[in-house]
Amino acid sequence: MAKMYYNQDINEGLLQGKTIAVIGYGSQGHAHAQNLKESGHNVVVGVRPGKSFDQAKEDGLDVKTVAEAAEQADIIMILLPDERQKKVYDEEIQPALKAGKSLVFAHGFNVHFGQIKPPADVDVFLVAPKGPGHLVRRTYEAGAGVPALFAVFQDVSGQAKDVALAYAKGIGAARAGVLETSFKEETETDLFGEQAVLCGGLTSLVKAGFETLVEAGYQPELAYFETMHELKLIVDLMYEGGMSGMRYSISDTAEWGDYVSGPRVVDADTKARMKDILTEIQEGKFAEGWIAENENNRPDYNAYKESEAKHQIEVVGEKLRAMMPFVNEGKKTKQEEVVGSATN
Numbered sequence: 001m002a003k004m005y006y007n008q009d010i011n012e013g014l015l016q017g018k019t020i021a022v023i024g025y026g027s028q029g030h031a032h033a034q035n036l037k038e039s040g041h042n043v044v045v046g047v048r049p050g051k052s053f054d055q056a057k058e059d060g061l062d063v064k065t066v067a068e069a070a071e072q073a074d075i076i077m078i079l080l081p082d083e084r085q086k087k088v089y090d091e092e093i094q095p096a097l098k099a100g101k102s103l104v105f106a107h108g109f110n111v112h113f114g115q116i117k118p119p120a121d122v123d124v125f126l127v128a129p130k131g132p133g134h135l136v137r138r139t140y141e142a143g144a145g146v147p148a149l150f151a152v153f154q155d156v157s158g159q160a161k162d163v164a165l166a167y168a169k170g171i172g173a174a175r176a177g178v179l180e181t182s183f184k185e186e187t188e189t190d191l192f193g194e195q196a197v198l199c200g201g202l203t204s205l206v207k208a209g210f211e212t213l214v215e216a217g218y219q220p221e222l223a224y225f226e227t228m229h230e231l232k233l234i235v236d237l238m239y240e241g242g243m244s245g246m247r248y249s250i251s252d253t254a255e256w257g258d259y260v261s262g263p264r265v266v267d268a269d270t271k272a273r274m275k276d277i278l279t280e281i282q283e284g285k286f287a288e289g290w291i292a293e294n295e296n297n298r299p300d301y302n303a304y305k306e307s308e309a310k311h312q313i314e315v316v317g318e319k320l321r322a323m324m325p326f327v328n329e330g331k332k333t334k335q336e337e338v339v340g341s342a343t344n
């Protein structure tokens with residue numbers, strides 16, 4: 001089994017006396033900043049004036065401009081959207097990167113694909129939570145955590161690995177487990193996971209199931225409950241007990257259907273297309289396309305976003321969720337609403 005690091009294996013004291021700049025106060029930013037602060041560390045948030053700047057102040061954090069926060073900090077964690085990191089790094093962070101500082105990421109995209117080229121005299125590492133930022137915060141508050149990966153790209157101090165682990169512990173990740181990787185492995189697997197399984201694969205599966213039922217004449221509300229709402233309940237069981245744990249709770253009829261019909265939906269052709277997607281990620285084609293899309297002001301991204309928001313499953317779902325206020329319990333803190341709407 002791979003070496004896993006847990007709280008007891010990590011010396012969080014390495015962060016004592018250091019200032020950590022959390023650059024960006026979105027999904028990951030608000031979680032890292034608040035978790036690190038509550039873990040007893042000295043945090044400054046660096047963000048442009050606006051919604052998340054105001055929110056971070058309201059949350060009681062020390063908030064500065066990006067340049068000021070980077071200047072003041074020993075450890076600079078960049079939690080801006082990947083596509084905006086290069087510009088902000090070039091203009092506001094790089095000038096503050098004095099020898100001996102640490103430059104940190106939660107995803108290796110910009111370093112791995114050569115957008116950001118850090119100077120040779122700083123430590124460079126990543127600490128990448130394997131979960132959405134709002135859950136990094138929520139699980140921390142509940143005394144639990146989201147697992148994370150760490151990777152060292154450059155170790156000038158000789159302490160980069162230990163500081164990365166201390167950071168991971170500070171955000172609560174070592175309660176769940178921290179695993180060492182490389183920038184290449186983190187970047188490629190994270191992109192693959194979100195495209196083929198967690199986000200792209202899943203939303204396409206759910207929409208196809210919903211559309212199949214509705215096109216066959218079944219009620220859209222029923223189709224929503226069947227293919228979207230219940231998904232969380234099923235996934236919760238997989239989170240707790242793996243596929244066997246989930247199959248323990250479902251009927252034998254459902255389990256038999258799982259075995260005989262599942263592989264007809266996701267078959268060898270699907271896997272071959274997953275391999276194509278992975279190859280495009282590995283060859284840098286996905287990154288090139290995403291960078292170009294941003295340089296052109298996101299015409300396709302905006303079109304997809306608009307059309308997806310109008311999909312019948314979203315329209316029906318919004319109405320049904322409004323009748324189930326409990327589904328948002330634990331989520332709708334004011335902070336999360338503001339930060340959630342500020343992202344993307």
Ligand SMILES: NC(=O)C1=CN([C@@H]2O[C@H](COP(=O)(O)OP(=O)(O)OC[C@H]3O[C@@H](n4cnc5c(N)ncnc54)[C@H](OP(=O)(O)O)[C@@H]3O)[C@@H](O)[C@H]2O)C=CC1
Nearest residue numbers: 024025026027028048050052079080106107132133342343
């Ligand atoms: N989302 C997630 O859960 C995960 C993300 N990651 C990685 O973490 C990093 C951050 O992602 P994520 O949290 O989704 O990012 P978000 O999109 O949530 O970040 C938005 C934040 O960045 C700020 N921001 C945007 N542009 C600028 C700018 N030009 N100057 C200053 N601040 C700016 C926003 O401020 P404003 O309010 O002013 O717009 C806001 O505070 C990425 O590398 C991502 O890949 C890794 C694991 C999971």
Ligand SMILES: CC[C@](O)(C(C)=O)C(=O)O
Nearest residue numbers: 130131132133190194198
């Ligand atoms: C699954 C999407 C993710 O990789 C994440 C929350 O881990 C992201 O980039 O947001």
Ligand SMILES: [Mg+2]
Nearest residue numbers: 130131190194
């Ligand atoms: Mg991820």
Ligand SMILES: [Mg+2]
Nearest residue numbers: 107190191194
């Ligand atoms: Mg990702």
